[in-house]
Amino acid sequence: MRNIIFFFLVLSIITGLLIGVQLKNSVSKIDLSAMGDLDILFLWREVEKSTEELQKENNGLKNEIKKLENEISFDEDTTALLKKREDLKTKAGFGTMIGTGLVVTLADSNQKVRERDDPYFYLIHDSYLRAVVNVLKSGGARGISIGSERLNIGSKITCVGKVIMVDGKRIAPPYEIKAIGDPVSLANIIRTSSFFRMLEHYRDNFGIQLGVKILPLIELPPSQESLNLELFEVLP
Amino acid sequence: MISKPNLTFIALCLFITTIFTVMLFKTRESIYREVGPTTTQEAVSYLKELNIKKEELHKEKESLELRKRQLSAAYVEKGEFIDLVNNEINKLEGYLGYKRVSGLGIKIVLESPEGYIVSVETILDLINDLWSSGAVAITINEKRVTWETYFELTEEDLLMNEMEINQPYLIEVIGPEDVIRGTMYMPGGFVEKMQLRGINVEITKNVPLDLPSRGD
Numbered sequence A: 001m002r003n004i005i006f007f008f009l010v011l012s013i014i015t016g017l018l019i020g021v022q023l024k025n026s027v028s029k030i031d032l033s034a035m036g037d038l039d040i041l042f043l044w045r046e047v048e049k050s051t052e053e054l055q056k057e058n059n060g061l062k063n064e065i066k067k068l069e070n071e072i073s074f075d076e077d078t079t080a081l082l083k084k085r086e087d088l089k090t091k092a093g094f095g096t097m098i099g100t101g102l103v104v105t106l107a108d109s110n111q112k113v114r115e116r117d118d119p120y121f122y123l124i125h126d127s128y129l130r131a132v133v134n135v136l137k138s139g140g141a142r143g144i145s146i147g148s149e150r151l152n153i154g155s156k157i158t159c160v161g162k163v164i165m166v167d168g169k170r171i172a173p174p175y176e177i178k179a180i181g182d183p184v185s186l187a188n189i190i191r192t193s194s195f196f197r198m199l200e201h202y203r204d205n206f207g208i209q210l211g212v213k214i215l216p217l218i219e220l221p222p223s224q225e226s227l228n229l230e231l232f233e234v235l236p
Numbered sequence B: 001m002i003s004k005p006n007l008t009f010i011a012l013c014l015f016i017t018t019i020f021t022v023m024l025f026k027t028r029e030s031i032y033r034e035v036g037p038t039t040t041q042e043a044v045s046y047l048k049e050l051n052i053k054k055e056e057l058h059k060e061k062e063s064l065e066l067r068k069r070q071l072s073a074a075y076v077e078k079g080e081f082i083d084l085v086n087n088e089i090n091k092l093e094g095y096l097g098y099k100r101v102s103g104l105g106i107k108i109v110l111e112s113p114e115g116y117i118v119s120v121e122t123i124l125d126l127i128n129d130l131w132s133s134g135a136v137a138i139t140i141n142e143k144r145v146t147w148e149t150y151f152e153l154t155e156e157d158l159l160m161n162e163m164e165i166n167q168p169y170l171i172e173v174i175g176p177e178d179v180i181r182g183t184m185y186m187p188g189g190f191v192e193k194m195q196l197r198g199i200n201v202e203i204t205k206n207v208p209l210d211l212p213s214r215g216d
Helices: A002-026 A038-072 A076-092 A126-138 A183-192 A194-206 B007-026 B040-072 B078-096 B120-132 B177-185 B190-196
Strands: A097-107 A143-146 A157-160 A163-166 A169-171 A175-180 A209-220 B101-111 B137-140 B151-153 B158-160 B163-165 B169-174 B200-211
Touching (some): A038 B040, A076 B078, A097 A126, A126 A157, A126 A175, A126 B120, A157 B040, A163 B040, A183 A209, B120 B169, B120 B190
Antiparallel strands (some): A097 A209, A143 A175, B101 B200, B137 B169, B158 B163
């Protein structure tokens, strides 16, 4: 009988220990509100909201300017000049672009991280997005967007903690990278790219999600970034 | 007193214990990606980025309002308007790399004493940092970085648009020098990362630059 009581005691201790460790793990995630840093959280939301409003105001101004310019362009020469400017802006990423191309979709792994593995391999990082863009450009992509953000020549893909940002705007997974260009060339370059082979390896071994799909029609919005044409002079 | 143990109960206990053991030793917590900052440090960094963006948008708003006022004036000189658009086209061609550009900026020289080839990731990282600190034109070994620019690494060389670029890598950048320099030298920034890999980074600022077009 004593043996049975001893057995139950040991079993209770072990079970309790294991449950305790599990619970400890689940509450170890840092939560801003739980930390009492509500001020910074509110400030961040406030600044983000006012930035979005400012962006909308600027978009409205751009539309008004376009309208006024169209009213002024009274002859064919002026209209052709405005078209030339719009084409250049589109090439730089600041005008809507429509065409065929493909979409690459990347997302974090849904799998649990194995004890021996580095969690790094289960996540999509900002450097992956930069590398995908580089590969797509090598395949002749004329325009690219990540999520809702159109890339321009000077676009930056960064991260703050685990949050990936494109031109200062947060992008949520799954990351959809749309590229306009010859779909065959783009698909070929993806097939032969060593970077994509590495992603496939991560997909097979760590479960990151990777998809490539050719699309007959893609519409890329203009970049929301400010076009900075200051700080340099054009030489003849 | 404890009655004779029920075998089913013992089995159940063992079963639960086994599950927890497996969970603990075979897995860690599942990955959960936040779409907003989760720590104070992250929130501060994000806030900093947002404030830079907000400042840029304010500047853009000012110039857009000025443009609107000019266009809304009762009488717009046709010649004046065409000059304005032509000037913008000229600037856009410079920005896209179709034309040579000049301005003040910085020079960065990267060199590995052991002849280590800089990876594509490092170059993309550097260019990303330069754009994010306000660069308006960049060249690497006198070749202009444009929308069409891409990099590849072969066994022996780093290629830029399929052309070999060799050490020392000379990166010339037109843009706000102090901001660019500050970004390069920030803790955990590009210079620190390169030093950890044994790559020398030399930065010279306040340099008058004349950068070639993409065809040069």
